[in-house]
Amino acid sequence: SVHSPGELVAAKRGSPLLMGIVEPELNGPAHAALASEGFQTSKVAAGEDGTRASKRPKLKQHVEFYFASDASAMVEHTKRVLHLEDDDVAHLHDGGYGIYRMERTHSVSGIESPVSYEPTVQSAEVERTVETLKMEVEQIMKGSFKHFMQKEIHEQPDAMLQGMRGRMVVSDDGKVAERVFLGGMVNFVSTIRRSRRIILCGCGTSYHSAIAVRQLMEELTELPVTLELASDVLDRQCPFFRDDTCVFISQSGETADTLKAMQYAKERGALCLGIVNTVGSAISRGTDCGVHINAGAEIGVASTKAYTCQIVAMVMLALALSEDSMSRAHRRKEIMQSLLELPNQVRKALELDAQMLELARTLQEEQSLLLFGRGYNYATALEGALKVKEVALLHSEGILAGEMKHGPLALVDETMPLIVVATRDSSYRKQESVVQQLKARGGRLILIVSEDDDEIASVAGEKATIIRVPVVEDCLQAVVNIVPLQLLSYHITVLRGHNVDQPRNLAKSVTVE
Secondary structure (H helix, E strand, C coil), rough: CCCCCCCHHHEECCCEEEEEEEECCCCEEEEEEEECEEECCCCCCEEECCCEHHHHHHHCCCEEEECCCHHHCCCCCCCCEEEEECCEEEEEECEEEEEEEEECCCCCCCCCCCCCCCCCCCCCCCCCEEEEEECCCCCCCCCCCCCCHHHHHHHHHHHHHHHHHHCCCECCCCCEEEEEEHHCCCCCCCHHCCCEEEEEECHHHHHHHHHHHHHHHHHHCCCEEEEHHHHHHHHHCCCCCCEEEEEEECCCCCCCCHHHHHHHHHHHHCEEEEECCCCCCCCHHHCCEEEECCCCHHHHHHHHHHHHHHHHHHHHHHHHCCCCCCCCCCHHHCCCHHHHHHHHHHHHHCCCCCHHHHHHCCCCCCCCCEEECCCCHHHHHHHHHHHHHHHHHCEEEEEEEEHHHHHHHHCCCCCCCCEECCCCCCCHHHHHHHHHHHHHCCCCEEEEEECCCCCHHHHHHHCCCCEEEEEHHHHHHHHHHHHHHHHHHHHHHHHHHHCCCCCCCCCCCCCCC
């Protein structure tokens, strides 16, 4: 302002806030140090005459600072950032900065409020580590793609490889998987094995990824696995215990409901584990241990590659937790081998792009869409419906196929498009029965089937649209099956003329309850 030129104050409460630092080029490496006199570098900490650099502000006049809520907005200006914590206040003046911790005080009236402070606020200067971003500018550019969502769908094979790199221990020739090693979990695996139960907690797409891995985690760990919507945890005051393991899943690591649920679990002594994409986020800092999915920057509001990478990360977590089980060694071996092949199978699924465009043209003017899934693919139905909803603005519903006769069947007629996920797994025969019943009622069938399956296609009849996807291990099939639905939602959105990357009323990081 005109009253305080060259001075800026930034405060953090709830929503994420990063401060980027750009210092002048120096001869040799410089490191950031935080002292009471503000920002200084190793090269200018003291003058030749022994005087402190803080007494000579002219040495710091060319330092630049940036504030943003996400690292992707910062990377084109600087890679040196620090993350502010809740109740931190940053004070910038004459090229220097100080970070102060504001102490909450009790109101004189006795009524506590999270935003009430006494007129004179107690504060103390604190240190915050300056980190170097590993993100590149190319990651936040569209490149040869028209939209970020399209780019991120096609990045999925490479994102999965990145997430598995260093964690999948393979043979010397790189063709045989031997074991899974999660560095961030080494000291906690035995504790999790002794848990009373495992609780998977997330919102939206992250919650769907939890549904996709629940069955496998129960199978391999032999522990009860429960699912919780983060927004429902505090509403119900869920009973969490000290011998529970709570897994909090979030792409941004800043989701308000998931953060509140994490704090609630920590207060009750539960072991908290994070599955996040953003390094340095609130959830990654607040949990006891965890796994970064390493999917890379995701700019589009509709989550695509983060969903599939979350599933891969949690499958690896289940494999690590069951490493001491000899009775499941063969099953684990098959899953690990299929994980190695998964990126190539997803690349094959991406070749369905042209077929999905043609299908999108037939669904462009529809007003409703039903998706049926079962077992591992119930999550596929839910996630596919969510993608169509949030970007194509088309009413869609993911339905557990076993619940079809308990109401949803009344909606089926010759005008209603129906997508049935019926790849080969333990639920295959039941899904075949679902297809027969929907066909008998004249539904417009669209089937997602295994590439070598002609049986269910003959059951569906000649009028049905058949989408053939590559075959992987049953617990990983959901990763492959979601790809055509992601492509379908993208093409419907473009054809309907809506904004693909920024759907109306939605935000990438939901930082309010």
